Amino acid sequence: RTVYLNGDYLPETEAKVSIFDRGFLMGDGVYEVTSVLDGKILEFAGHMARLTRSLAELGMGNPLSEEEWLEAHRQLVARNEVTEGMVYLQVTRGNPGDRDFAYPPEDTPQTVVMFTQSKPGLADNPQAKTGVRVISLPDLRWSRRDIKTVQLLYPSMAKMEAKAKGVDDAWLVEDGFVTEGTSNNTYIVKDGKIITRQLSTDILHGITRSSLLRYAAEAQMQIEERPFTIAEAQAADEAFFTSASAFVMPVVEVDGVTLGAGKPGPVATRLRELYLEESRKSAV
Numbered sequence: 001r002t003v004y005l006n007g008d009y010l011p012e013t014e015a016k017v018s019i020f021d022r023g024f025l026m027g028d029g030v031y032e033v034t035s036v037l038d039g040k041i042l043e044f045a046g047h048m049a050r051l052t053r054s055l056a057e058l059g060m061g062n063p064l065s066e067e068e069w070l071e072a073h074r075q076l077v078a079r080n081e082v083t084e085g086m087v088y089l090q091v092t093r094g095n096p097g098d099r100d101f102a103y104p105p106e107d108t109p110q111t112v113v114m115f116t117q118s119k120p121g122l123a124d125n126p127q128a129k130t131g132v133r134v135i136s137l138p139d140l141r142w143s144r145r146d147i148k149t150v151q152l153l154y155p156s157m158a159k160m161e162a163k164a165k166g167v168d169d170a171w172l173v174e175d176g177f178v179t180e181g182t183s184n185n186t187y188i189v190k191d192g193k194i195i196t197r198q199l200s201t202d203i204l205h206g207i208t209r210s211s212l213l214r215y216a217a218e219a220q221m222q223i224e225e226r227p228f229t230i231a232e233a234q235a236a237d238e239a240f241f242t243s244a245s246a247f248v249m250p251v252v253e254v255d256g257v258t259l260g261a262g263k264p265g266p267v268a269t270r271l272r273e274l275y276l277e278e279s280r281k282s283a284v
């Protein structure tokens, strides 16, 4: 695989980063994941806007222009012959050497890393036809979940606990309400209405979420942005989650309780089709 490191395209075995990089020592960095369908990048502008915002929240500038980011995405997709899959990008604060809680000087070069993951069949994911099962777990992450940092230890722990319990993912709960999934935004459907938690620092502002809500509103579907509980999810007609790599994924079981008919419902199914259709149209 060819990867990107600070302006160079290299075989993955030759891409080397300093052990003093604050991304490695302190989780001091941010990332984005975009999907590729038909060799094109989905929701590129949205991911770029969130990247700039995440960097700014951590006191960092954006090392590349939007045109340079797009060129790097396209180069990697072409060089690795990705038709369906993902592009991962990460910007960490770098570090000239020595470990220190204080940031290094502002002119310290950041470390920019990118790679692709080929996933043939991403759009046609069989899981979307059966739906997935989730458990709830306490949300023990930090309080700035709107910044897309590389600090993913708790989401990984929660994912492992879900797997150990024989299900697919965990929905995180704080103060009695679902915040989001380990790596996705969460929704329930009741009497035809789509209910999802409103944006705040409590959740990541999903790019898939914002586009999907726009497409759904344009299709005259009803949307309510408010927190919901696990009990409400269990009593819902349908549930689903969204992320750049899962698109719209139906959820058919929450903490052992089967939702509706135990298979993907009409709203989630329609939203998945709508999302794939619309996001393909704006792919670059």
Ligand code: PMP
Pocket: 033, 180, 181, 182, 183, 184, 185, 203, 204, 205, 206, 207, 208, 209, 242, 243, 244, 245
């Ligand atoms: N919430 C969390 C915690 C996530 O990690 C992700 C995906 N990285 C999302 C939501 C979904 O965001 P997006 O639709 O931009 O992929």
